[in-house]
Amino acid sequence: MGNVIAVDSISKLVTDARKEIQGARSSAELDQLETKILGKRSLLAMAHRELGELDLEQRKEHGRQLHEARQAIEKIIEDKRADVSKREREQRLIAERVDLSEVITDEVRSTIGRGKLHVVTQTCDTLVDVFVGMGFVVEEGPEAETDWYNFEALNMPPAHPARSMWDTFYLELGEPESVVLRTHTSPVQIRLMEEAARKSSLPIHAVMPGRCYRTETPDARHLAVFHQIEGLVVDEAITFGDLAGTIETFTRAYFGDGIHSRLRPSYFPFTEPSAEFEITCTICRGDGCRTCSGTGWIELGGCGLVDPAVFDAVGIDSEEWSGFAFGFGIDRCAQMHYQIADMRSLTENDLRFMRRF
Numbered sequence: 001m002g003n004v005i006a007v008d009s010i011s012k013l014v015t016d017a018r019k020e021i022q023g024a025r026s027s028a029e030l031d032q033l034e035t036k037i038l039g040k041r042s043l044l045a046m047a048h049r050e051l052g053e054l055d056l057e058q059r060k061e062h063g064r065q066l067h068e069a070r071q072a073i074e075k076i077i078e079d080k081r082a083d084v085s086k087r088e089r090e091q092r093l094i095a096e097r098v099d100l101s102e103v104i105t106d107e108v109r110s111t112i113g114r115g116k117l118h119v120v121t122q123t124c125d126t127l128v129d130v131f132v133g134m135g136f137v138v139e140e141g142p143e144a145e146t147d148w149y150n151f152e153a154l155n156m157p158p159a160h161p162a163r164s165m166w167d168t169f170y171l172e173l174g175e176p177e178s179v180v181l182r183t184h185t186s187p188v189q190i191r192l193m194e195e196a197a198r199k200s201s202l203p204i205h206a207v208m209p210g211r212c213y214r215t216e217t218p219d220a221r222h223l224a225v226f227h228q229i230e231g232l233v234v235d236e237a238i239t240f241g242d243l244a245g246t247i248e249t250f251t252r253a254y255f256g257d258g259i260h261s262r263l264r265p266s267y268f269p270f271t272e273p274s275a276e277f278e279i280t281c282t283i284c285r286g287d288g289c290r291t292c293s294g295t296g297w298i299e300l301g302g303c304g305l306v307d308p309a310v311f312d313a314v315g316i317d318s319e320e321w322s323g324f325a326f327g328f329g330i331d332r333c334a335q336m337h338y339q340i341a342d343m344r345s346l347t348e349n350d351l352r353f354m355r356r357f
């Protein structure tokens with residue numbers, strides 16, 4: 001009967017194959033076993049080929065058993081393959097895992113071109129640090145604001161001529177009220193004061209950095225999307241001297257020795273009295289140059305004592321509380337700190353420019 005596997009050996013064949021297959025540790029090893037056990041030169045294939053030597057009855061019975069054995073082994077391989085691939089996938093994930101605690105050497109860093117924060121973000125972080133050091137907390141508010149927060153509560157009722165000081169992007173016009181992209185960070189002041197009045201949690205000492213929008217044509221000193229930082233103090237017996245002192249302390253802390261601030265009378269609807277604040281020109285350090293038009297001073301922002309009409313709008317008693325507010329452009333600050341000739345460079349994403357900071 002040649003080399004044909006005896007009928008009683010077929011179950012042993014399956015048992016042996018199972019043992020061998022279970023021991024496989026990789027897909028590659030499993031592929032090799034599959035060829036060895038089921039391939040053309042396997043014992044099983046040979047037995048199948050020699051079926052012809054048997055008489056009809058034996059051939060049918062033996063053939064059926066060989067077929068069942070093959071099916072059983074195929075199933076064992078299939079199950080094992082699923083198991084092995086799952087384990088291999090897990091091992092690959094572990095191998096490819098990024099180790100966040102890994103220390104990157106300067107040598108490696110120089111080859112991978114590591115990213116960094118945008119100069120405006122860096123400037124914002126530094127400004128916030130200075131104010132936090134002076135005892136301010138940081139607050140934020142939405143960039144899409146209702147007309148009431150952006151204008152009306154800031155003492156600019158509809159049709160107030162001062163509204164034309166801000167070229168406004170309107171998201172929704174009219175009823176029940178317009179929605180705008182905030183033209184300044186001042187609406188955050190209103191939100192803070194409302195909340196403090198509601199919770200009786202005065203005083204307030206806060207700075208509010210954020211993105212603002214105006215329909216301006218960008219030029220060397222203006223952007224349509226820009227960043228402001230605004231400060232608000234509401235406390236008892238606040239005077240203009242407190243405001244001037246805060247601005248001078250900030251100016252020296254941020255720009256360094258030799259740079260000072262001064263206030264010049266101005267007008268804003270939400271402060272009374274109002275002032276523009278200027279700092280020593282950082283280019284000529286006060287001697288006079290083209291950037292400062294020979295004056296030695298550069299305008300940085302606006303400020304003033306909170307107008308009692310604003311306190312009325314948010315429900316704070318202006319007999320008991322007083323306050324000051326100031327605001328200035330973060331982009332402008334970066335421009336002066338790093339002597340950037342054209343502010344539009346900040347948004348052009350030219351890597352040669354970005355890498356300077």
Ligand SMILES: [Zn+2]
Nearest residue numbers: 281284289292
């Ligand atoms: Zn100058």
